[in-house]
Amino acid sequence: MRGESFRPGGIRSLVDVLLDDGWDVWLFNWRGSIDLDPVPWTLDDVALYDHPAAVRYVVAETGAAAVKVIAHCQGSTTICMAAVAGLVPEVTTIVSNGVSLHPHVPVASRAKLHVLRPLLQSREAYVDIAWGDGPERGMRTLTRNAVRLWHFECGNPTCNMASFALGSGHPALWLHSNLTHTTHDWIRHEFGKIPMSFYAQLAASERAGQIMSIRPRPELPTRYATAPPQTQARFALFAGRHNRVFLPTSQKTTYAFLKRHQPGRHSLHVLDGYGHADVFLGRHAHREVFPKMLTELHR
Numbered sequence: 001m002r003g004e005s006f007r008p009g010g011i012r013s014l015v016d017v018l019l020d021d022g023w024d025v026w027l028f029n030w031r032g033s034i035d036l037d038p039v040p041w042t043l044d045d046v047a048l049y050d051h052p053a054a055v056r057y058v059v060a061e062t063g064a065a066a067v068k069v070i071a072h073c074q075g076s077t078t079i080c081m082a083a084v085a086g087l088v089p090e091v092t093t094i095v096s097n098g099v100s101l102h103p104h105v106p107v108a109s110r111a112k113l114h115v116l117r118p119l120l121q122s123r124e125a126y127v128d129i130a131w132g133d134g135p136e137r138g139m140r141t142l143t144r145n146a147v148r149l150w151h152f153e154c155g156n157p158t159c160n161m162a163s164f165a166l167g168s169g170h171p172a173l174w175l176h177s178n179l180t181h182t183t184h185d186w187i188r189h190e191f192g193k194i195p196m197s198f199y200a201q202l203a204a205s206e207r208a209g210q211i212m213s214i215r216p217r218p219e220l221p222t223r224y225a226t227a228p229p230q231t232q233a234r235f236a237l238f239a240g241r242h243n244r245v246f247l248p249t250s251q252k253t254t255y256a257f258l259k260r261h262q263p264g265r266h267s268l269h270v271l272d273g274y275g276h277a278d279v280f281l282g283r284h285a286h287r288e289v290f291p292k293m294l295t296e297l298h299r
């Protein structure tokens, strides 16, 4: 996805709500953003280079003493990795959605990660959610057609491919009832290529039960949720109860880890009636979700 994904048209977005509440809002495109040329990134690259650089940039531009972060999915995983590794000391609050240090995925996703991924990996450097829309041939067409047949719940090829590539469910990323027709159509331009290097790290981390470094470097831990977190940031963890990309136990397990090391400091919100990305894209998120995030930012 990309930074602009936090600001869909036609609904009252998180950005609208933050601006109205008086915040200076910055959207961040890290190296996985579809606005940039695709590269085979890992979570380690993003945690080590992208988030620290972005935070330093915002601090330098604004003169602010501290930065608060709202992050989603792999944006959340990577900012949490950077934080527990002590790489973003300027960050005082992290509002995280979906997953942070413990990726728990549905059973069917585990099969895809550990059986299908090694098969695809030798043929493709990326899974492209646009396979749903393009003129591709061979393996890509086969994948796309199989995905379309399986995802009979709607006729939006991006919605179908996103369910296949990122989770397991009909659909996996949201409850259809939470999206307006306009938003459901808008997503067709908001997803892009996912590198096999990311899936490889996710597979290793899923097996280990916590985020694992895949290209070890001296500045980064090998296991991200073993040693005490090297940060004073407060974490507010959010999980949609119907999330079929990362199960809500992902955030519950990270919350238990944080609480063990820093009791009484962090919080967990499990949202009824929400899945994964509809926490930000939902038609009623401005009433049902964002006020909870604002409360966490002000705490």
Ligand SMILES: [Zn+2]
Pocket (backbone or CB within 6 Å): 153, 154, 155, 156, 159, 160, 171, 176, 184
């Ligand atoms: Zn759909």
